[in-house]
Amino acid sequence: MIANSDLLRGALEPILLEVIAAGKTYGYEIAKAIQEQSGGELLAQEGTLYPALHRLEKRGYLRAEWKRSPEGRQRKHYRMTAAGARHLKALRAEWAAFSRSVNQILGIAHAGCAVA
Amino acid sequence: MIANSDLLRGALEPILLEVIAAGKTYGYEIAKAIQEQSGGELLAQEGTLYPALHRLEKRGYLRAEWKRSPEGRQRKHYRMTAAGARHLKALRAEWAAFSRSVNQILGIAHAGCAVA
DNA sequence: TAAGATACCTGGCGACACAAGGCATACACC
DNA sequence: GGTGTATGCCTTGTGTCGCCAGGTATCTTA
Numbered sequence: 001m002i003a004n005s006d007l008l009r010g011a012l013e014p015i016l017l018e019v020i021a022a023g024k025t026y027g028y029e030i031a032k033a034i035q036e037q038s039g040g041e042l043l044a045q046e047g048t049l050y051p052a053l054h055r056l057e058k059r060g061y062l063r064a065e066w067k068r069s070p071e072g073r074q075r076k077h078y079r080m081t082a083a084g085a086r087h088l089k090a091l092r093a094e095w096a097a098f099s100r101s102v103n104q105i106l107g108i109a110h111a112g113c114a115v116a
Numbered sequence: 117m118i119a120n121s122d123l124l125r126g127a128l129e130p131i132l133l134e135v136i137a138a139g140k141t142y143g144y145e146i147a148k149a150i151q152e153q154s155g156g157e158l159l160a161q162e163g164t165l166y167p168a169l170h171r172l173e174k175r176g177y178l179r180a181e182w183k184r185s186p187e188g189r190q191r192k193h194y195r196m197t198a199a200g201a202r203h204l205k206a207l208r209a210e211w212a213a214f215s216r217s218v219n220q221i222l223g224i225a226h227a228g229c230a231v232a
Numbered sequence: 233t234a235a236g237a238t239a240c241c242t243g244g245c246g247a248c249a250c251a252a253g254g255c256a257t258a259c260a261c262c
Numbered sequence: 263g264g265t266g267t268a269t270g271c272c273t274t275g276t277g278t279c280g281c282c283a284g285g286t287a288t289c290t291t292a
Contacts, residue, residue: 002214005280006248007126011218012280018222028239038217048280050241055279073239073288096224098118099215101154102127106134108212121249122279128249144270164249166272171248189257189270238289245282251275258269 002041010098012044012052014091017061017084025077027053053078061087118157126214128160128168130207133177133200141193143169169194177203 002008015034024033031049034042044052053076056062061084065077080088103109118124131150140149147165150158160168169192172178177200181193196204219225 002210002217004126004210004214007210007214009125009279010120010123011214015218015221026239034221037221039220041213041217042221045281046240047242047282051279054241069239069288071238071289075239092222092224094118094120094123095218095222097157098120098123098127099219099224101118101157102131102211103215104155105131105150105153105158106208106211108208108215125248142270161250162271163251163273167248170272185270187258187269191270233292235292236290239287241285243282243284245280247280248278250277253274254272256270258267260267261265262263 001043008042008044008048011095012048013056014088014095015042016044016049016052016056017080017088017091020062020078020080021085021088025079026075028075030078056084060084117159124158124160124164127211128164129172130204130211131158131160132165132168132172133196133204133207136178136194136196137201137204141195142191144191146194172200176200 016030019030019033019037022033024030027046027049030053031044031046034044053062053064057064057078060081062078063081065079067075067077069075132146135146135149135153138149140146143162143165146169147160147162150160169178169180173180173194176197178194179197181195183191183193185191
C-alpha cells in the first residue's frame with residue numbers, strides 16, 4: 001500500500017476516468033476496482049473518492065444517475081461524457097510524459113525501456 | 117511542460133533528493149538540473165523549490181551551508197545526510213510501486229515491459 | 233439481535249504548489 | 263551612468279484537495 005497521499009493527487013483523476021471508461025459505474029464498485037487492479041497498492045478513501053466524483057461531474061466529465069440495485073440499495077451511477085473521454089485522453093498523455101520524466105531523473109526503467 | 121501541478125506534489129521530494137545525490141548542491145543549480153534532466157518537462161518554481169528544500173532540511177534529510185561563489189554571490193549549498201540517503205531509497209521504491217500501479221490501471225507499458 | 237458488507241455523504245484539518253512580490257549581486261552593452 | 267539579463271535567495275497569501283472522523287441507510291447472515 002502506498003502511504004504517501006500526495007502521490008495520489010495528480011493521478012486520481014485519470015484513474016477514476018479510466019476505471020469508469022472500463023465499465024465500472026458507481027462509487028463503491030469503482031473503489032474496489034482501483035484496489036484490485038492495482039494489486040492492493042492503491043486505495044481511494046471514501047472521503048477522497050466521493051468528492052472527486054462530484055468534482056468530475058461538476059466539471060462536465062461525468063454524468064450521474066441514481067438507480068436502485070437488485071438488492072434494493074441506492075446507487076449513483078456515473079458515465080463518461082464526450083468531454084470526459086477527451087479529458088481522459090489528455091490526462092493519460094500527461095501522466096505518461098510525467099512518469100517518464102520522473103523515472104528518468106530517478107534512474108528507473110520506463111516505458112520503451114531497453115532490452116537485454 | 118507538465119501543466120498539472122498536483123502531479124509534482126508526490127514526486128518532488130524524491131526528485132530533489134536524487135538531484136542532490138547526483139551532485140547538485142544549491143537551489144538555482146538544482147532547478148536547472150531538474151529542467152534539463154527532464155527534457156524541459158519538469159519545472160520546480162522558486163516558490164515551490166525553496167520551501168521544499170527548507171522542509172527537507174528541517175526534517176533532517178539535508179544539511180545546508182552558506183558559501184560564496186567565485187563571482188561573489190551567496191549560495192546555500194545542500195548535502196544529503198545519512199537519513200536523507202535512506203529516505204531517498206524508500207521514496208524511490210515508493211514511486212516505482214506507485215507509477216507501476218497507475219500505469220497498470222491506465223494501460224501504459226511500464227518498467228519491465230515486454231519486448232518486440 | 234447483532235454484526236458485517238454494501239452504499240452514499242460531509243465538515244474540518246493540514247499540507248503544499250503556485251503567483252506575486254521582494255532583495256541583492258555580477259556582467260554586458262550603450 | 264543607466265539598462266537589461268542572469269544569477270541567487272526568500273516570504274506571504276490563496277486555493278486545492280486527500281484524509282479523518284463522523285453520519286445515514288439497507289441487506290444479509292448468524
